[in-house]
Amino acid sequence: MNKLKFAFYWGASCGGCEIAVLDINEKILEVITLADIVFWPVAMDVKYKEVEAMADNSIDVCFFNGAVRTDEQEHMAKLLRKKAKTLVAFGSCACDGCVIGLGNLWDKETIFERAYIETPSTKNPNAVYPKTSITTKEGKLTLPRFYDTVKTLGQTVDVDYFLSGCPPPVPLILQAVEAISKNELPPKGSILMPSKSVCDECPREKKDKKLDKLKRIYELQDDQESCFWDQGVICMGPATRAGCEAQCPKVNMPCTGCDGPSPGVVDQGAAIISALASIATNDEVINQAVDPIGTFYKYSLANSILRRRVIKK
Amino acid sequence: MTEFEPVIIGLTCNWCAYAGADLAGTSKIQYPPNIRIIRVMCTGRIEPEFIFDAFRMGADGVLIGGCHLGDCHYQEGNYKTALRVSITREVLKSLGIEPERVRLEWISASEGKKFSETVKSFIEEIRRLGPNPLKGAPEA
Ligand code: FES
Numbered sequence: 001m002n003k004l005k006f007a008f009y010w011g012a013s014c015g016g017c018e019i020a021v022l023d024i025n026e027k028i029l030e031v032i033t034l035a036d037i038v039f040w041p042v043a044m045d046v047k048y049k050e051v052e053a054m055a056d057n058s059i060d061v062c063f064f065n066g067a068v069r070t071d072e073q074e075h076m077a078k079l080l081r082k083k084a085k086t087l088v089a090f091g092s093c094a095c096d097g098c099v100i101g102l103g104n105l106w107d108k109e110t111i112f113e114r115a116y117i118e119t120p121s122t123k124n125p126n127a128v129y130p131k132t133s134i135t136t137k138e139g140k141l142t143l144p145r146f147y148d149t150v151k152t153l154g155q156t157v158d159v160d161y162f163l164s165g166c167p168p169p170v171p172l173i174l175q176a177v178e179a180i181s182k183n184e185l186p187p188k189g190s191i192l193m194p195s196k197s198v199c200d201e202c203p204r205e206k207k208d209k210k211l212d213k214l215k216r217i218y219e220l221q222d223d224q225e226s227c228f229w230d231q232g233v234i235c236m237g238p239a240t241r242a243g244c245e246a247q248c249p250k251v252n253m254p255c256t257g258c259d260g261p262s263p264g265v266v267d268q269g270a271a272i273i274s275a276l277a278s279i280a281t282n283d284e285v286i287n288q289a290v291d292p293i294g295t296f297y298k299y300s301l302a303n304s305i306l307r308r309r310v311i312k313k
Numbered sequence: 314m315t316e317f318e319p320v321i322i323g324l325t326c327n328w329c330a331y332a333g334a335d336l337a338g339t340s341k342i343q344y345p346p347n348i349r350i351i352r353v354m355c356t357g358r359i360e361p362e363f364i365f366d367a368f369r370m371g372a373d374g375v376l377i378g379g380c381h382l383g384d385c386h387y388q389e390g391n392y393k394t395a396l397r398v399s400i401t402r403e404v405l406k407s408l409g410i411e412p413e414r415v416r417l418e419w420i421s422a423s424e425g426k427k428f429s430e431t432v433k434s435f436i437e438e439i440r441r442l443g444p445n446p447l448k449g450a451p452e453a
Binding site for chain 2: 312
């Protein structure tokens with residue numbers, strides 16, 4: 001049998017998804033028997049030019065992690081879309097924008113201001129900002145252009161499959177690789193994760209109590225058995241797709257929503273707002289929810305209905 | 314330049330506010346045509362997604378009309394809506410959309426007059442706020 005060709009790429013991401021690939025441990029050897037890895041910037045020295053020179057559709061599967069926030073990432077997304085038969089949005093950044101997407105609360109100008117001027121550790125008296133190109137005596141140097149808005153992979157190019165998570169859970173990665181090897185992938189556009197919510201995998205007991213006070217996690221004396229909501233703590237589980245086997249609630253941390261919206265939900269934040277409002281007993285409870293965007297949209301702002309904050313110039 | 318004509322999406326419950334709007338019509342009470350009414354069975358059916366969608370699609374304001382508290386046909390739909398709307402407003406504020414663009418009003422089936430007055434005053438308020446800031450906002 002001819003070996004498959006795999007590619008891995010990272011856009012705007014933290015690198016955790018790359019680690020998740022290695023977290024499949026010795027199974028990586030099986031992947032290598034199954035496929036040749038033709039492009040993987042984190043691990044191999046293959047230049048963009050060499051990818052450009054590959055024939056269209058010559059890569060069987062490209063796993064793309066990271067969101068799209070610079071023109072370099074957009075270029076690579078479009079390039080890999082052309083070169084790969086199957087493009088998988090791998091991880092929360094590629095699927096929903098993830099924490100990187102919270103950058104959509106600001107724009108390029110405000111982010112640069114903060115990063116290159118205001119941060120206490122920065123000394124920049126001449127207010128020098130990164131430029132996209134500069135000519136020095138050695139020649140022209142370039143940097144990618146930074147966009148105002150973080151986009152998901154799906155908002156940039158046509159995506160075949162989605163596998164979210166921050167990072168994607170190892171069993172689901174293995175399942176996906178197995179499906180690829182057996183040529184048993186579901187219909188295009190599918191999410192390679194279970195069609196249920198985190199609550200379905202969570203062992204904690206739910207009694208559907210009404211809420212008259214919200215607690216933050218540090219105020220909680222967790223009984224380790226009952227649902228976080230019943231104990232007055234916001235948990236993103238009901239609005240979040242399963243696949244992680246509720247690993248956070250199992251170690252006494254409420255779900256923060258990294259697997260993306262649960263089945264049937266478009267806007268993860270909106271869904272949890274509905275849930276919170278349905279069990280809160282009064283407005284006071286609502287007001288106790290600190291940082292609504294950072295809590296309800298921690299991983300999905302860039303893929304929410306409104307996508308970003310409008311900044312009036 | 315033509316004057317800004319707000320587009321208002323009205324989400325009204327079948328049992329009260331929608332009937333109130335109907336009464337305004339049959340009683341020939343006039344109000345400006347800026348509102349497009351969508352009937353839902355109960356305001357409790359209105360998810361924050363509906364409100365975000367309305368703004369994404371270009372509405373300048375969203376008016377939600379339901380039964381008076383205690384009168385909801387399904388008992389507590391409107392209590393839930395009231396809480397939902399208040400968090401939704403918070404989220405809108407964080408995303409740069411004026412929370413005043415969402416108004417919640419309790420209007421009974423016999424309050425045709427109140428319906429038309431509410432619509433009129435809301436249109437005026439939206440006129441003051443100007444067009445939905447998402448219109449013409451740069452994409453990337
Ligand atoms: S039926 Fe009117 S608000 Fe519930």
